Amino acid sequence: MRLLPTTMRWRVSAAIALVSALVAVSLSLLVREEFKNTQLADARQLQDERIQLVIRDYALSGQAALGSELNSPNVPRELLDAIKGGKRATVLQRDDTGAWIWAAAETDGKVLSLRSPYSDRDDALVSLDKVLVIGSVGVVVLSSLLGVALGSRLSRRLRKAAAAARRVAEGDSSARVGDAIGERPRDEAADLAQAVDAMADALQERLKAEQRVTADIAHELRTPVTGLVTAAELLPPGRPAELVRDRVKALRALVEDILEVARLDTATEKAELSEVSLGEFVRRRVAGVTPTAEVNVVAEHPVRTDPRRLERVLVNLLVNAGKHGAPPVTVDVDGQTVTVRDHGPGFSEELLRDGPSRFRTDSSDRGSGHGLGLTIAAAQVRVLGGRLAFANADGGGALVTLTLPDS
Template identity: 75%
Template sequence: MRLFPQSLRWRLSAVIAVVSAVVAVALSLLVRTEFSRVQLADARRVQDERIQLVVRDYGLTGRAALGSELDSDRVPGPLRDAVRGGRRATYLERGRDGAWIWAAAETSGHVLSLRTSYRDRDAALAQLDNVLIIGSSGVLALGSVLGVVLGGRLSRRLRRAAVAARRVAEGDARTSVGDTIGARPRDETTELAQAVDAMAAALRERLVAEQRVTADIAHELRTPVTGLVTAAELLPPSRPAELVRDRVRVLRSLVEDILEVARLDTAAERAELVELSLADFVRRRVPPVVPSAEVLVLAAAQARTDPRRLERVLVNLLLNAERHGAPPVTVEVDGLTLRVRDHGPGFAEDLLRDGPSRFRTASSDRGGGHGLGLTIALAQAKVLGATLELANAEDGGALATLSLPAEPAD
């Protein structure tokens, strides 16, 4: 169970609220302590002035004036001890009958004492407490609101930056993180967005350069490979000639795959959509590729898609299952969803985690290859607006699921 909110917005709001509460409480305690001290000092001063008048009047008349008492037994013990030796003193007494401010002085062996209620000053302190509580609550509420506003603004900018960064990662060259979040205010978020845009631009330039080199190499190889194919066909029948023809065919297939990947990398490919029965399409295309594969139609549906690209995806998945998996190979048609499954060792964990990568095979257990088949299938599926998911079946084997869109992208 999470004890603290994970959102930056609420974390920032909580920090500002806690800081506001600590500051408000500290200031309130400081104000209350100082007010209480000043109030008590003032009461002592007034009471001391009054006892001086009482002592002066007692010396002239011999009577205790201003409500004072002579040798009263109610004088607190600490005060009585403090005035011994002819001194004056004040004392704050709190008891069941309330708070009292005392003043006493010793004269001619007698103790003159004066007592005044401290209730009014306590009431003023209570009023101050109420004001401080209300003020502290207001500060806490204002701090919380300010935290929510500031945190929400920062969180929204970061979320927009994250969404834009994901679009850039998906290949959207028109998206700019800086433009998405705006240039104001110019803070750390803006600097982060500019850094991400600069990194994306550098990576994009490098990727374009690599794609151009790959395409140029494939184009340059196409002509000599075509010549090799023609020359191989002219060789007289023999075992060496058969091996040469086989290797030339593999080389030609590799060059064609590289050219196809180069075309798909440009993101300029567009699907030519037609209406077709997906079940009939699969029944016709599977046997020529993998005759032993079993086709299961769970639910038939009409699909609007590009037959050539769909066939390319299906053939690559079938060839991958046949070459790198183990029989039986099954193809399921479930509405607009195709599932191609084998019963081999399954896909490697790094392929499932990172996705297909060109010139890297799924795993050593699944045989050799150039790693282009799944890469092309994934790219062609993207052109179709479909999703291709790779997984391992619970009871073993590789499982590829192609989901065609109900409404194809234009």
């Protein structure tokens, strides 16, 4: 169970509330102590002035006036000790009868004492305590609300920044963190947004440069590869000629795949939609690519899609299952969803985590693939507006799920 707030909004709010509470309590204690000392000093001064009047009146009339007493047995011991030698003194006494402020003086060997109630000043201190408590609670509540407001604003800006950064990571070249959070106020979040946007711009430029290089290389290779294909066909029959034709064919397929990846990277490809019966479409294509694969149509559903691109996706998935998986290969069609499963070792953790990547294959034999098949399939599915999910099936084997958009 979490005992402490985990989001920035609540952390900021809790920190402001805690600091406010500490400041309010400290100031309240300071004010209370100062008020208490001031009250006691005023009471002592007033009582001292009154005992001086009593002394002067006693010197004139020989009588104790203003409610004073002569040689009272109730005078506190500390007060008696303080007035020895003809001095005056005051003391605050608290007992079962209440709080009293005493003043006494020694004159002609006798003790003149005066006692006044102090409870009214204690009541004033209690009233002050109530005011300080209410004020402290009000300060904490208001500062907490202010903390929530400030924390919410900062948290909201950071959440927008995180959402924009995720869009950038997912390939949205138009997304920028600065646009998501705005230019004002100019705080740490804005500085972070500027840094992330600068990094995204640099990475995008680098990616475009790499894509241009890939496309240029593929275009430059296309002409000599075409010449090699023509020359290979003119070789006299024999085993060496067959080997040359096979390698030239593989090289030509690789160049065509690279050109297709380059075209898909430009994000300008558009799907040419038409209505097809998905179950029948898949059954015919699978039979032409992997005759041994089992096709199960759970629910037939017409879809609007690009047949050429959909066929390309199916062929690449079936070829990948045949190269890197193991039979039997099963294809299930359920409404707008197509799943392709083999019974091989399954996908690697890296592919499941990051998705397919060009020139990376799960096969331990690098010569058996270039990692372009699944990359092209995923890119074509994005053009179709669908989703392609990769997983390892229960019981072993790779499982690819193609979901086409609603018609």
